[in-house]
Amino acid sequence: MGSFSVWNANVTINHPWNGSINLGGQNILNTQYPYDDTAGYDNGINGTLYSLQGPSWYVGFDQKI
Incomplete structure (x- = not known):
């Protein structure tokens, strides 16, 4: 299994x-994510190590009182 990179961003x-x-x-x-056909995971992706949902986005607000 080769290496791979995942890009996350936050502002x-x-x-x-x-x-x-x-x-x-x-x-x-x-x-x-890396394909692993040896362990019998769904679609060859280990869901315990990698998210199967693809990109996810978020917005947050914080107010100090």
């Missing part, structure tokens, strides 16, 4: 009213 914007907004994604380039 945090701090605001003057003591709050912040987080924007980001995981596996943003939709990297295909």
